[in-house]
Amino acid sequence: MKRVTMAAIAEKAGLSKNTVSLALRNDPQIPTATRKRIERIASKLGYTKNPVVAQLMAELRKTQPAGYQRTIALINANLDPKAFTRHPTIPTYVAGCHRRAAQQGYVLDQFWLHEPGLYGEQLNRVLRARGIRGAIVVGLMNENRLPSRFSVTWQHHAVVVTGVRTHEPTLSFTCVDHHALVLEAMEHARRLGYQRPALVLEEKIDRLVEGRFSAGFWVGQQSLETRNHLPGFYGVEAARTAPEAFTNWFLQHRPDVILTLHTVVREWLTKIGVQAPRDFGLIQLELRRGCEDWAGMDQHNDLTGEAAIDMLVSLLHNNEAGVSRFPRATLIGGSWVNGDTVRRVEP
Numbered sequence: 001m002k003r004v005t006m007a008a009i010a011e012k013a014g015l016s017k018n019t020v021s022l023a024l025r026n027d028p029q030i031p032t033a034t035r036k037r038i039e040r041i042a043s044k045l046g047y048t049k050n051p052v053v054a055q056l057m058a059e060l061r062k063t064q065p066a067g068y069q070r071t072i073a074l075i076n077a078n079l080d081p082k083a084f085t086r087h088p089t090i091p092t093y094v095a096g097c098h099r100r101a102a103q104q105g106y107v108l109d110q111f112w113l114h115e116p117g118l119y120g121e122q123l124n125r126v127l128r129a130r131g132i133r134g135a136i137v138v139g140l141m142n143e144n145r146l147p148s149r150f151s152v153t154w155q156h157h158a159v160v161v162t163g164v165r166t167h168e169p170t171l172s173f174t175c176v177d178h179h180a181l182v183l184e185a186m187e188h189a190r191r192l193g194y195q196r197p198a199l200v201l202e203e204k205i206d207r208l209v210e211g212r213f214s215a216g217f218w219v220g221q222q223s224l225e226t227r228n229h230l231p232g233f234y235g236v237e238a239a240r241t242a243p244e245a246f247t248n249w250f251l252q253h254r255p256d257v258i259l260t261l262h263t264v265v266r267e268w269l270t271k272i273g274v275q276a277p278r279d280f281g282l283i284q285l286e287l288r289r290g291c292e293d294w295a296g297m298d299q300h301n302d303l304t305g306e307a308a309i310d311m312l313v314s315l316l317h318n319n320e321a322g323v324s325r326f327p328r329a330t331l332i333g334g335s336w337v338n339g340d341t342v343r344r345v346e347p
Contacts, residue, residue: 003048004042004045004046004047004048006020006021006024006047008045008047009024009038009041009042009045009047012041012045013037013038013041015034015038019034019038020038020042023035023038023039024038024039024042024047025317025318025319026318026319026320070105070106070107071106071107071108071109071130071131071132072101072106072107072108072109072132072134072135072136072309072312073108073109073110073111073127073132073134073135073136073157074094074097074108074109074110074111074135074136074138075110075111075112075113075135075136075137075138076090076110076111076112076113076138076139077113077114077137077138077139077140077146078090078138078139078140078141079114079142081112081114081115083139084110084138084139087139087141088288088289088290089141089286089288089301090138090139090141092288092301092302092305093138093139093162093163093301093302093304093305093308094138094305095302095305096301096302096303096304096305096306096308096309097136097138097162097305097306097308097309098305099302099305099306100305100306100309100310101309104309104310104313106309106313108136109130109132111123111126113137113146113147113150119149119150120149120150120151120152120153121152123150123153124152124153124156124157127153127157132157133157133158133316133321134157134158134159134160134312134313134315134316134321135153135157135158135159135160135312136159136160136161136162136305136308136309136312137159137160137161137162137166137171138162138163138305138308139163140161140163140164140166140208141163141208142204142208143208144164144165144166144167144208145166145167145168146166146168146169146171148168151169154169154171154322154323155322155323156321156322157321157322158312158315158316158320158321159171159172159312160172160173160174160308160311160312160315161173161174161308162174162175162304162305162308163175163301163304164208164209165209165210165329169323170323170327171323171324171327172311172315172324172327172328172329173308173327173328173329173330174304174305174307174308174311174329174330174331174332175209175304175329175330175331175332176299176300176301176304176331176332176333176334177331177332177333177334178209178212178213178216179212179213179215179216179219180216180331180333180334181213181216181285181297181299181333181334182199182212182213182216182217182220182259182285183216183219183220184297184334184336185259185283185285185296185297185336186216186217186220186221186259187220188283188295188336189257189259189281189283189342190223192257192281192342192343192344192345193344193345193346193347194256194257194281194342194345195224195225195228195256195345196224196228196230196253196254196255196256196257197217197220197221197224197230197255197256197257197258197259198230198231198232198233198253198255198257198258198259199213199214199217199232199233199258199259199260200232200233200236200246200258200259200260200262200265201213201214201232201233201234201236201260201261201262202234202235202236202237202261202262203234203235204237205261206234213285214232214234217232217259230253230255231253233246233249233250236262236264236265239268240264243268243271246265246268247268247272250268250269250272251272255280256280256281256345257280257281257282257283257342258280258281258282258283259283259285260282260283260284260285261284261285261286263284263290263291263294265282266282266341276341276342277340277341277342277343281295281341281342281343281345282294282295282341282342283295283296283297283341283342284296284297284339284341285297285299286299287299287337293339293340293341294339294340294341295336295337295338295339295340295341295342296336296337296339296341297334297335297336297337298334298335298336298337299332299334300332300333300334300335303332304332307330307332308330310330311328311330
């Protein structure tokens, strides 16, 4: 079958080949009505992009020297202005963003979303002055709603969020597959012989990820005997000042393995005279600094950062900006890491 060329589309549309090329790349220089008309003509003629040319162009972009037109904004959305270096989790996302951006031929320019006096229009002026067309948002750890004063930024730039799905607006995002993460952790616990797993998690963290931790835990419980379906403990923050609530929960339900994000759980259990792995198992759902001897799941947050760059570059190459009607999502799988907080349990 003969490949339809841009020249054929240009002749049919009565426009130049350059105009057709820009329109098919969704370039904002071409009026929306013209772009849509060219897209309709291309579709009717059966035009498809040449994958070889597309690959060559992608490689060319990677080898071009970085400049202002090849800069991405890396926005720290955390309340801590130094979260990129001292937060227990966020630096891993940032490292992945930097690594992948360099591979793609981009440099990153950092901003703090909570800078006093910083608003959308002001941020936009800075981004325009530096030739920045796209941004990665990192560090939403307490809520998944972006400040409304930056709505103009999301409307005029290509933006990808890492770690969580945002609302008002919902932007394209990359994050770990929390649901599958818990299911895999429970499967490893079962293989080790544990029969009474329990989830210990702060409720607001589960809400932040739309219940995907607790949903994965509930699904995993369905393969257990009903008598081993234990309730989770979701009051971690309150228990930091009143740990007896956790102690009472543990003594009442007696799980043989605990899945958690919180290292403080180990301290609470030691104080009541039980230790992992002698008396029960401990599985960390996000291995990070301070969890070196734990068994658990590596969330590969650096790969989440890499995926965010890949998604943003795709948006930029296709000249897609603003809040999409159909936001994209990329979920990264976790992997099990052996550790000293679990052991094989004999039946």
